[in-house]
Amino acid sequence: MTARGQTPSQTVGPFFHDGLVREGENVLSRPDAEGRIRIEGVVLDGDRNPIEDALIEIWQANGHGRYRHPSDVRDVPLVDGFTGFGRTPTDPATGGYWFETVKPGPVPDAEGEMQAPHISVIVSARGMLKHSFTRIYFADDDAIASDPVLATVPEARRSTLLATPAAGGSVRTYRFDIRFGGSDETVFFDV
C-alpha cells in the first residue's frame, strides 16, 4: 500500500488541440541532422475507421542513444537542440500523423542488455479513458532479432511494432500504423 492513491486518468476528450498542440512539435530534428527519418501512419479504430482526434506523443533517445533526462547518466553525448519529445494530433480528416526525427541509437534495458533502437509512443483520444503505450521499432534493423522487450511479445504480433520502409521524399521514410482492436491490433504495453 502506498500513502496516497493515484489520481485517476480521464479522457483527453475532443477539444485538447488548443491546450496541448503547438506548431512544429512533430519535427524533432534540425534539417541538417544526420540520420534523419520520417515516420508516418494512421490511427485506426475497431472498425478500421480513422481516429481523427487522437494525440500522438513520442519519446526517444538521440542518434547516439542518449536520453535528455537526469536518470540517463551514461557517458553518451547529448545533441544540442534535440529533446527527444514530439507531439502531434492526428489529421481531422484522415487520422494520419507524421514525425520528422532522427533514428534513435540503442539504449540498455534494466539488466544492461542493449535494446534495439526504438521510439516510445503514447496514444490518447476521445473515447480513451486512459492513454496506451506502444513502441516503434525498425523493420530493417538487424538488432530487432535480439531485442529483450520484443522477445516478450508473442511472435505473431511482433510485426505490429515494426515501422516498415516506405516510399518518401528526400528523407528516409517509415510507415507505422496504430490499430485498436481486431486480430492485427497493435501491441500495447503495460508500462
Next chain:
Amino acid sequence: MHESYLPRDDDHPPFLYADYRSTVKRSPEMSPVAIVQTLSEVTGPGPAVSELTTEDADLTTNAGTGGEAIGERIIVTGRVIDENEEPVPDTIIEVWQANSAGRYIHQRDDHPAPLDPNFIGVGITKTGPDGEYRFTSIRPGAYPWKNHPNAWRPPHIHFSLMGPALATRLITQMYFPGDPLHALDPIFNSVPAPARERLVAEYDHDVTIENWALGYRWDIVLRGKSATPFEEVAP
C-alpha cells in the same frame, strides 16, 4: 540497482466502459504486454519540456485582448505529489477548459452557447519546489454532448501532466464539488467508486481572495517510485 515506477493501479478507469460509447471502438481488445521498465520508461520528456516552457497561468487575461474573461473568477491550486507523498517539482501542467457558458473555442465544438472573445481557455504552469501549482481562471460551464439523450458534461478542467518519467504521464479532469451532474456522467463514473472523489477539487476559503476570486484546492497524485529498489545482498 535500477529505478522503476509503481504500476498504473486499479483506481484508473478501464479502457472499455460501454456507458461512454466512444470507448467501444477505441479500446485495446487484447491484454497489454507487461514491460520490465527500462531507461526508456523511467526517463521521459517532462524535465526537457519544463526547461523550454514559459508559464502562462492566468486564463482570465491570457487571450491577450486587454479585456477580461466573463465568469466567476476562480483560483485553482494544489500540489503535485507521487503516491509515496514525495513532491513532484518543476513539472509542466497544461490545462484547457470551456468558457463560463460551456463553450470551447475549438472549431469542432458546435454547442450553441456564446464564445467569449476574452477567453481562450488554455494555460500552462510549472510546479514549484514542493510540487505546488496555481492557476487563475473562470469557472467553466456545463455543456451538452451526444453520448446519450440529454447528456451533459459537468463543469471540469482538463489537466495534462508529464511528471518525471514516461511512466508518470497523466491526462485527467478536475471537477467541482457538490455537482449533481457527477452522478449522471459516464466519464466521471468510469472511475471505480472509491477513487472518484480524487477528481473533485475542494472549496478552500483560505485560497479564496476577498473581493476577487473563489479558491479551490486539488492535489494530483502521480505514480511513485518503487519503494524497494533491488540491491545486491552480500552472501
